[in-house]
Amino acid sequence: MNRDHPTALNRRTLLQLGLATGAAALTTRVSFAAPAASDARLVFIIMRGALDGLSAVPPYADPDYARLRGELAIGAPGGSDGALALDGYFGLNPGLAFLQQAYVERELVVLPAVASAYRERSHFDGQDVLESGMTQPHASQTGWLNRALVNLPATARVGRQGGVALAQNVPLVLRGPAEVASWSPSVLPDLDDDTMRRISERYASDPLLSRRLAEALSTGSEVAQAAAPAMASDAAAGASMSTVAPLSPVVRSTAGRYTETVRTAAGFLRRDDGPTIAVFDTTGWDMHFNEGGAQGQLRTRLSVLDESLRTLKQTLADVWPRTVVLLATEFGRTAAANGTRGTDHGTASAAFLLGGAVAGGRVLADWPGLSARSLYQQRDLKPTLDLRSVMKSVLHDHLQVASRALETEVFPDSRAAPYIAGLLRGNTA
């Protein structure tokens, strides 16, 4: 199995980034200028199903792009149905208006050719590696974010819950020894206190159930109520959409669900004693058929996500400057369109770092190109940046997780994934 790991970003990219003039910039360094750790917040949004990075971040200036993509290709900015402008080489899918605004406001780093350590093409194994942070599928029952929580500096453990999953069940990335909360909307009535007390007594001798019940009760109505006033109804969410109208019922309900999720996440994260980390899923990125280009399925789904990110920023309000949002997927899709106006499973994809704490306004790429000989296995975009480099750097610089813990516990076997300096504002000052 061939593994491509970045050893260094190329000189052109580094100069563009204004980071440094050599590989020295890539070595680990300890930051003293970061915000107080206890204030930092991290949101991880998993894009399940394999996002087509070449359509989310179209490299319209690549000489091979239009040929490979055919009717899926998105053209240069300015034309009808062109990409949203970034750096003159890459653009953003037309559905990502808020992300473009964030780029202009220097709150977005675009990562167009990243991958985890996984190099096969199974969604389920790919998601396992993305969430476990290991090099092979099914190598760990715990996730990298939970192992990071265990290693947060004492000052950063602000609340009872270090992390919250916006889901009924905690996804692998947040599973592990650290206590995490999960939250999902409920329409069922609460129990009376006496019944709950009796259930709690009955669970006392059951380690799993007593732990889960304690977690549920501590997440409890109190915190949910803090989030509740901010919650919009599905209808309101639909009304705020500024995207291709009208939305189908399926997409509308997705929009409503994402908006509710994002507002709830923000409600948790804004609390002084709230969690440091929030995780939620987005789904439906697996587009083998009729994916569309500047218009169509993928654009619509991206615009739903984009709007929910706008809502996240608005709702986080004064916490936004201390927030980093990482969006990543398990792998990318084929460089060429398949035979049914879609794309099949591939390798590298795009990821995004968003937030007020991000030193943004740049595209971070050692672009491998799309010529036949540059493609991974003559088929897929080749990864030139390891996602674990991004994850490690964010955990180190933003949440102050010590590099020794990062190398041994959080991302074992990740020496091939070096730190990237200067991803966050605190470090560029």
Next chain:
Amino acid sequence: MFADEAHWLRSRQRPVNAAAAGALLVWSYASSRLNPGTTVSLDYSPAIAANRFGLGAKPGDLAAIGTDARDWLDAQLHGPAPAVAGVGLRDSAAILREAGEVRRQLQAQRRAASAGGAVPASASNGVPATASSPGEVLALVMRLPQLYRPIYIGEVQARLRNAVATDRPWVERLVYFWSNHFAVSIDKLAVLGIAGTLEREAIRPHLLGNFRDLLLAVEQHPAMLLYLDNQRSVGPNSKLAQRAARRDRTLGLNENLAREILELHTLGVDAGYTQADVTSFAKVLTGWSLGGGEAAGGMQSGTNGEFLFRPLLHEPGTQSVFHRSYGQSDQAQGRAALADLARSSATARHIATKLARHFIADDPPPAAVARIAAAFERSDGDLPQVYRALLSSGEAWQAPLAKYKTPQDYLLSIYRGLQLPVADAPRSIAGFDLLGQRQFAPGSPAGWPDRSDDWDGASALMKRIEFADTVAQRLGGTRAVADLGPQLLGANYSDATRASLAHAASDAQALTLLLTAPEFLRR
């Protein structure tokens, strides 16, 4: 070894030949070597049979099971799997014919509108539409969901009623198992109306037969073909692709179905197949389509909504898939490849692992997996023999509460245990949504996960508690709760739960405590 495991199995299984009988002795020997000097006497408990292998006991079940619960389970494997009855259930072809009619009307309206000079809009689900107002576009796009949704609700209600009433609950759990193994998901609109038909038309008729036939029936069913896009996949050198090329249009492969058959339905992800195998297998499967206007090229042919092999789409030539070469023409090529995949030892191991995970433990004991896989190989995929190997595995009868119920398990066991009626109103199936397992909606072709970690979240637990309490409040004192515990849980019913019910402040509270008891949350 387990005291009477081999004996029970022998008494129910006529060895096909001497080699098979030999194989049986070999496992006995291997298993006695693995557990030197220990003979575990097992309790073939009715509570395990009804709750782990079945869908949860209904009152009277445990008493009817008798002393060796394996016999009760074994008897259920005889005869064809029961069909699901339900007023108004229709077959997939009929549903797809009606959907095709709706589509044609939509297209006609679209043509009429564009002739009138309206501006083309693009609707979000990929159906291009033209209409003079957004409201009209929405109304058009809504017509397929409006057709499909009542069908879906009817399917789920029929399935639920069947689960509540059935006297062959083990077969019913096997139906759910295979339906999840060959998962389709209604978050793809094309599947919403026909997800239930895959289970009724392809899975039920074959799950007590041979795996090879089950596999073929599923892969040729319209729901699977549509879910994994195969009706659109075109051989790059097929006649249709060549024709299209002359008009500057490119048609080609869609790998989706081929990959998921190898990864999920047969060999399993670690079997060692390559991307080249996936691509070749996708070529083998080109032309596996359905009648009507849904295929690539939009050709109207065949019987609308039924499996149809379309030679024009098929990639010519010999293909190599997982170390074997297939030179057959037309659909014989795909049938041959599927038959080989069905009898591969990787497939045997993959299926055995999933069965053992479902019926024994999240991390199934390797010896049990090996035993079940051996039965699969030895019988050439005869599923009842595979199930008997599972029944005869002593591991399945130890640790009575090793599996945490999924929301579906939990809900079905409440419905069966309390013999709740399933109303015709759509809200009668809302419990699945509330608890986090909307029926036929796993969200991916991998199906629902089958480990405790995936279901035992805090928020999920709270929803079960709230749901149980809602049911209990509604039923109030109408059930003799004190009798229900032993009737539903048998030997699993703990003293602690008995005591907590005895001290309950009301019958309703007692019922909440029963339905939320640790032994009721597991199977």
